[in-house]
Amino acid sequence: MTEPLKIGLAGLGTVGRGVVKIIEKNGNDIARKIGRPLKVTAVSARDRTKDRGIDISDYTWFDDPIDLAKTGDIDVFVELMGGEDGPAYEATICALERGLDVVTANKAMIAHHANELATLAESKNASFLYEAAVAGGIPIVKALKESLAGNEIHRVYGILNGTCNYMLTRMQNEGKPFDEILKEAQAEGYAEADPSFDIGGIDAAHKLALLTTLSFGTQTSFKDVYIEGIEAITLTDIMAADDLGYRIKLLGVAVKTPEGIEQRVHPALVPKSSAIGEVSGVTNCVCADGDFVGKVMLVGPGAGEGATASSIIGDIIDTAYENKGHVFTLPAKELTPYVQAPLRAHEGGYYVRLALKDLPGTFAAIATRMAEFGISLESIVQRPVADKITPVKEDEIQPASVVIITHQTTERSVSQALKAIEQDGHIAGEPNMIRIERL
Amino acid sequence: MTEPLKIGLAGLGTVGRGVVKIIEKNGNDIARKIGRPLKVTAVSARDRTKDRGIDISDYTWFDDPIDLAKTGDIDVFVELMGGEDGPAYEATICALERGLDVVTANKAMIAHHANELATLAESKNASFLYEAAVAGGIPIVKALKESLAGNEIHRVYGILNGTCNYMLTRMQNEGKPFDEILKEAQAEGYAEADPSFDIGGIDAAHKLALLTTLSFGTQTSFKDVYIEGIEAITLTDIMAADDLGYRIKLLGVAVKTPEGIEQRVHPALVPKSSAIGEVSGVTNCVCADGDFVGKVMLVGPGAGEGATASSIIGDIIDTAYENKGHVFTLPAKELTPYVQAPLRAHEGGYYVRLALKDLPGTFAAIATRMAEFGISLESIVQRPVADKITPVKEDEIQPASVVIITHQTTERSVSQALKAIEQDGHIAGEPNMIRIERL
Numbered sequence: 001m002t003e004p005l006k007i008g009l010a011g012l013g014t015v016g017r018g019v020v021k022i023i024e025k026n027g028n029d030i031a032r033k034i035g036r037p038l039k040v041t042a043v044s045a046r047d048r049t050k051d052r053g054i055d056i057s058d059y060t061w062f063d064d065p066i067d068l069a070k071t072g073d074i075d076v077f078v079e080l081m082g083g084e085d086g087p088a089y090e091a092t093i094c095a096l097e098r099g100l101d102v103v104t105a106n107k108a109m110i111a112h113h114a115n116e117l118a119t120l121a122e123s124k125n126a127s128f129l130y131e132a133a134v135a136g137g138i139p140i141v142k143a144l145k146e147s148l149a150g151n152e153i154h155r156v157y158g159i160l161n162g163t164c165n166y167m168l169t170r171m172q173n174e175g176k177p178f179d180e181i182l183k184e185a186q187a188e189g190y191a192e193a194d195p196s197f198d199i200g201g202i203d204a205a206h207k208l209a210l211l212t213t214l215s216f217g218t219q220t221s222f223k224d225v226y227i228e229g230i231e232a233i234t235l236t237d238i239m240a241a242d243d244l245g246y247r248i249k250l251l252g253v254a255v256k257t258p259e260g261i262e263q264r265v266h267p268a269l270v271p272k273s274s275a276i277g278e279v280s281g282v283t284n285c286v287c288a289d290g291d292f293v294g295k296v297m298l299v300g301p302g303a304g305e306g307a308t309a310s311s312i313i314g315d316i317i318d319t320a321y322e323n324k325g326h327v328f329t330l331p332a333k334e335l336t337p338y339v340q341a342p343l344r345a346h347e348g349g350y351y352v353r354l355a356l357k358d359l360p361g362t363f364a365a366i367a368t369r370m371a372e373f374g375i376s377l378e379s380i381v382q383r384p385v386a387d388k389i390t391p392v393k394e395d396e397i398q399p400a401s402v403v404i405i406t407h408q409t410t411e412r413s414v415s416q417a418l419k420a421i422e423q424d425g426h427i428a429g430e431p432n433m434i435r436i437e438r439l
Numbered sequence: 440m441t442e443p444l445k446i447g448l449a450g451l452g453t454v455g456r457g458v459v460k461i462i463e464k465n466g467n468d469i470a471r472k473i474g475r476p477l478k479v480t481a482v483s484a485r486d487r488t489k490d491r492g493i494d495i496s497d498y499t500w501f502d503d504p505i506d507l508a509k510t511g512d513i514d515v516f517v518e519l520m521g522g523e524d525g526p527a528y529e530a531t532i533c534a535l536e537r538g539l540d541v542v543t544a545n546k547a548m549i550a551h552h553a554n555e556l557a558t559l560a561e562s563k564n565a566s567f568l569y570e571a572a573v574a575g576g577i578p579i580v581k582a583l584k585e586s587l588a589g590n591e592i593h594r595v596y597g598i599l600n601g602t603c604n605y606m607l608t609r610m611q612n613e614g615k616p617f618d619e620i621l622k623e624a625q626a627e628g629y630a631e632a633d634p635s636f637d638i639g640g641i642d643a644a645h646k647l648a649l650l651t652t653l654s655f656g657t658q659t660s661f662k663d664v665y666i667e668g669i670e671a672i673t674l675t676d677i678m679a680a681d682d683l684g685y686r687i688k689l690l691g692v693a694v695k696t697p698e699g700i701e702q703r704v705h706p707a708l709v710p711k712s713s714a715i716g717e718v719s720g721v722t723n724c725v726c727a728d729g730d731f732v733g734k735v736m737l738v739g740p741g742a743g744e745g746a747t748a749s750s751i752i753g754d755i756i757d758t759a760y761e762n763k764g765h766v767f768t769l770p771a772k773e774l775t776p777y778v779q780a781p782l783r784a785h786e787g788g789y790y791v792r793l794a795l796k797d798l799p800g801t802f803a804a805i806a807t808r809m810a811e812f813g814i815s816l817e818s819i820v821q822r823p824v825a826d827k828i829t830p831v832k833e834d835e836i837q838p839a840s841v842v843i844i845t846h847q848t849t850e851r852s853v854s855q856a857l858k859a860i861e862q863d864g865h866i867a868g869e870p871n872m873i874r875i876e877r878l
Contacts, residue, residue, distance in 0.1 A: 026591055
């Protein structure tokens with residue numbers, strides 16, 4: 001048995017603790033696999049005295065992660081602090097400049113600095129690995145970089161945010177409105193105090209930007225991801241979708257087209273009885289469509305102590321094996337410039353929900369406007385609004401919704417028709433329009 | 440760009456043709472990824488003149504694959520002939536003894552010679568890779584060996600045979616009996632002329648034996664896989680399961696218990712609305728339960744030209760990267776002896792179908808016998824037999840089935856109760872008993 005592989009952990013939150021626990025429990029077996037033990041030698045975190053349920057007294061303590069990266073007696077620098085800039089980014093740069101292998105779970109940092117980090121790592125012949133940054137415990141990064149590398153990937157997509165999927169699943173299962181579920185998810189630790197990164201789709205977009213580069217060999221362009229979160233999804237939408245045979249999921253979708261790359265994160269209706277429709281709770285999934293392999297889907301926990309730490313350890317093992325793949329499948333200098341595809345006609349139908357002001361004549365007016373814009377309807381049904389928490393007084397007029405499912409059409413047509421319907425004065429507030437995806 | 444990686448292909452059937460096609464179409468992109476081109480330099484097959492739709496005139500021809508392995512100007516020997524012994528095995532041994540990297544899709548050969556092949560490869564510092572041998576295009580071998588290597592895996596299971604899943608799905612969707620679907624599947628090329636390897640569960644058992652070794656670090660023991668095929672599954676079973684909220688799937692399941700390893704291949708009822716229940720047609724899936732990652736599931740095409748060739752190319756790329764993992768996660772000499780777990784009480788209920796001889800008093804008799812053996816019933820219903828192809832004459836007594844769903848019990852109790860019911864003389868033929876799995 002040769003020298004231990006020395007690990008420096010910057011960040012001792014949930015994932016850092018998980019990494020320590022895996023090495024404590026499975027360290028012997030891992031050593032038998034890779035021929036040398038893994039050993040945490042140095043750590044850095046905000047508070048040295050905090051009780052984390054793990055013993056860190058044997059590790060060299062660094063108040064400053066940059067010091068750890070620059071001077072720690074380590075082979076691998078594991079960055080688990082998070083944040084697109086600041087100490088995480090600076091320490092990572094220092095570690096790579098020193099020629100250390102770096103393993104990170106920091107999707108925001110990579111989405112914003114992908115090219116610089118990959119170029120630096122490759123110039124130093126250091127590994128820069130980030131399996132944990134995309135879909136937690138799901139080994140999709142390695143699958144795209146290595147196992148599926150014989151394929152031209154045309155499309156990559158999935159459920160990339162556990163918080164959103166957890167909330168949508170609970171709204172579905174318990175019939176509770178968005179705000180109530182959000183509060184409960186925050187109390188249980190499934191949503192952050194400031195949930196906007198998750199429910200606003202930013203987190204999913206970070207991951208999608210990395211999947212795009214890995215799949216299509218283009219430079220990373222987070223700013224070109226079209227992002228729509230789940231804030232506008234109501235219980236009425238979820239229940240109406242259910243009745244119509246669909247689930248609502250926050251999807252990240254990247255497609256390679258002859259005109260460029262399309263990247264989008266938005267809620268979508270997917271058929272209930274489909275593999276992706278069955279992915280519920282905090283579970284994530286990623287699908288890749290390859291020209292030879294066809295469709296491959298990976299499903300698993302998208303976050304959490306053990307799952308994310310499992311990916312971190314997998315990457316550390318890869319540095320022990322000295323695997324020689326590049327940061328993003330291709331060498332950084334070979335990545336082609338990102339070209340944004342012009343907004344395409346969405347292929348598929350739309351779900352539209354309108355809040356009605358009054359009823360008489362409304363159906364006819366709506367259907368007529370839709371027909372004027374060439375939109376053919378699969379169904380148009382009135383639904384009670386499910387989201388009211390406070391009971392409505394008896395003499396108050398109960399608001400109602402109309403839910404429309406269109407046949408295949410374009411986003412442009414639907415938008416124009418809805419504008420006309422709004423001007424007719426039949427509806428209150430903003431219409432909610434959700435794409436139907438048949439993936 | 441350095442020297443090409445020279446590939447020798449032994450076998451030019453479906454998969455071999457796929458390998459040539461991938462290199463033709465995506466060879467340039469692969470070379471950009473790995474820094475050197477892939478080049479087929481030598482081939483061997485049974486018939487040199489056969490029209491395969493690919494041009495093999497540039498490759499050095501070998502009548503004998505063993506000659507190719509021994510003397511071909513190649514870096515990687517790709518074995519695509521199949522068969523557990525014979526030329527495939529001999530040529531593989533020759534290639535490894537020469538120190539060549541070997542890539543193969545041959546599950547039967549590995550299931551029978553795992554330890555010898557791994558030991559030989561490791562002694563020669565050669566790679567022996569077989570992603571294509573388990574679940575076609577699904578990158579499960581690499582996921583278990585590398586990405587999930589930080590975990591202790593407790594259970595690995597899945598739908599491992601595309602022919603069986605295709606047949607069961609079509610019986611379900613089209614309401615046609617087993618024999619009719621088998622004939623159609625054979626005509627379409629989804630089932631072999633002699634389908635016994637597939638429908639008898641042998642092929643799934645080969646794959647399961649490899650997954651067991653990869654997951655648990657034990658020596659491969661194909662002979663200890665309990666095997667039951669799908670031959671006894673009738674349309675009546677499929678329709679009854681459907682009514683009760685289940686699908687019937689041929690599962691391979693390996694579990695690590697304190698007493699040893701349990702490996703079994705058999706049909707099972709799984710809930711319709713579950714991820715595994717949604718895996719239909721020729722699609723395969725493999726799930727692994729790890730102590731830290733939780734449950735990870737990979738879904739994709741289990742066979743076919745492009746999908747299997749995609750895995751072969753992934754392995755060839757791995758040899759180009761000189762990835763250093765061992766053949767079965769652990770070094771061959773570290774694999775622990777296989778200990779067969781004593782047959783455990785099945786955890787879950789059973790589906791039982793009985794063909795009735797006569798009706799009066801039968802329900803009561805059956806229910807009484809079940810109660811005598813402590814088996815509590817969830818339901819007992821009479822069903823028409825769906826499998827009759829020839830119409831029954833009007834004055835003939837139509838045979839009927841009784842379908843029983845039990846609560847959790849043991850296989851022993853169910854077997855004993857069924858024996859007693861048989862002796863009572865109420866039923867005709869063999870009862871059909873299928874495990875219900877909630878995975």
